[in-house]
Amino acid sequence: MTKRPNVLVFFTDQQRWDTVGAHNNPLDLTPNFDRMAEMGRFIRNSFTCQPVCGPARSAFQTGKYPTTTGCYRNDIPLPEGEKTLAHYFGEAGYETGYIGKWHLAGGDPVPRDQQGGYDYWLAANILEFTSWPYQTDLFDGEGERHRLPGYRVDALTDAAIRYLDQKREKPFFLFLSFLEPHHQNQHDNYPAPVGYADRIAKRISSYPDDLETLGGTTRQHYHGYMGMVARLDEAFGRVIDALISLGELDNTIILFSSDHGCHFKTRNDEYKRSGHEASIRVPTLIAGPGLNGGGEITRAASLIDLPPTLLDAAGIDVPAEMQGYSLLRPDGLPEDEVFIQISESxxxxxxxxxxxxxxxxxxxxxxxxxxxxxxxxxxxxxxxxxxxxxxxxxxxxxxxxxxxxxxxxxxxxxxxxxxxxxxxxxxxx
Missing domain, CATH: 3.30.1120.10 (Arylsulfatase, C-terminal domain)
Incomplete structure (x- = not known):
């Protein structure tokens, strides 16, 4: 039997689609995303199905709309018995791991029965409440606290590289879930690594059209936000470098996406939870064996389509209960449109x-x-x-x-x- 490919999800939080060079951002802060988008399959028109953290994550883990699982807003744990990507990949012979932000449990540390079936666990339910930009606290599968050194993006990336470097007989499915470029709730700011925001502010001559016109908190926050995006891209490059070093890049499917965008308080009194492009459109690519050189996917794609796409790319049957469609099978896709549910606002x-x-x-x-x-x-x-x-x-x-x-x-x-x-x-x- 041919070994199945490894699968790695690089998932950011609150990242607008137009932060990357592949979407013509002029700041040139995402060379690793842009290179992988060109090498693999860039999903040009990619959207969340629910522009808020917990519901979007419930959809990605289960392949079901938030109203189907009941996780239609934040602070609703994933129901007991709900199958996740960890279960599907595990049943197919994968070792599964989760690192970072979860937001699908009742609190921290996340109890074992609310960890989504993942074998390896180093995470926090609401990472913005257990950590700060330079103080990252995560919990292992038994609930023990671990304080990781470095800027938060780097701390999670270091943990992921340590996971990738483990000897294993099975292929891996790793879900690496960042908080950045989400704001730090307690201070309502976008804390980039030291020096990044000032450097990027000097390079900004204009803002995206919606932000240029409507303002919001753009001039206060955009340079810090983009500093976080820049560090995320550097982290993405480090993960790819680790796969190269371990001889696993050519046998690893990589998906990069985000849970929702950011409108900088231009559409309501916070950053998301609206149907506007700035709130729902996200940067997405998928690359790896059987995918590289396949060209862009230009039709509208929903976050609800990403779970079946991942399973399909790995050669695993897509379960009938999933409500999305594999983007790798265009003949089976419905209309070129996306449906969005909105809650909380x-x-x-x-x-x-x-x-x-x-x-x-x-x-x-x-x-x-x-x-x-x-x-x-x-x-x-x-x-x-x-x-x-x-x-x-x-x-x-x-x-x-x-x-x-x-x-x-x-x-x-x-x-x-x-x-x-x-x-x-x-x-x-």
Whole structure:
């Protein structure tokens, strides 16, 4: 039997798609991502299915929408018995490991029965509350605390390299989950490594169009945020170097993605939880054996599609209960669109279909306690070809009434397909 490939997920937190050179960021801070995107398969139009930490992670681990597992907002543990990628890879003969931020348990340290079935564990449930930029505390599988030296990105990367360097008979599946470039909650700032923010600030001559126009906390935070992105890319390069050194790069599938983006308080009073591109669009690539040289994947891809894509790339059957589709099988993919569920800031739903972005919400719903609604009202419509920064909301324009009715029908169908109850969509006034 041919040995299965190793699989490594490099997962960042709150990273906008346009932070990387492959998406034309002018700062040239991501040479490792850009090189791997060119070598492997760059997923150009990649989106989360839920722009908040815990729900996005539940979707990635299970391949199911957050409303299906019940993890529709933060602070809801993954239900007991829910199968994760660790279970599927483990059943296929893999040694599985998890390092970093989890955000799918009831607290820290994460008890063994809430560790998602991973064999090796060095993680924290809410890493931003157990660590600081230069003080990283993680817990092993038995709940023992370990303080790791260095900047937090480097501390996790060092731990991952130590894991990769272990002798093993089985292929590995390693999920490496960073906090960066997420803000440090307690101080509401973006603490880059010492010296990075000042250096990058001198190079910034303009900001992405949405941030340039709407402002938010951009001028206060963007240079620190991009400093964190730069260090993440250096860490990505170090992981690749380790695989080269160990002779495993050519036999390792690598997926890089993020749980959601960052709009710098331009769309609501925090950084995410909206249907806008800055909140939902993320940088994504997959590379490795059977993938390199395959060219870009340009169709719209959802985070819900990443679990089946990983299993498919490793030659493992995709379970029927997963709600996404392997991006490696274009003939089996549905419409070129993505469906987004939104919680905490609103009970909302969004559809990105072709050049159109269509958003709805229930203004009467309890955004913390209600996972869904039976009645939504239109809130946003954008023409992404003409208005990629989403500055001109067309939802109340009479000339788009017919289009809105068509998109409402499409969105209603996606709501039902995700396993939710049917819902009416009320036209904007």
């Amino acid at each position: 609103q009970v909302g739903r969004a559809l990105r279909s072709g050049k159109w972005k269509y958003c709805v919400a229930d203004p009467a719903a309890d955004s913390w306690n209600d996972s869904a609604s039976r009645s939504y009202t239109e809130t946003h419509l954008y023409d992404l070809d003409r208005d990629p920064a989403e500055l001109d909301n067309l939802v109340a324009a009479p000339e788009y009434a017919e289009l809105r009715a068509l998109l409402a029908k499409r969105l209603s169908a996606r709501i039902i397909a995700a396993g939710e109850e049917p819902a009416e969509i009320v036209p904007a006034d």
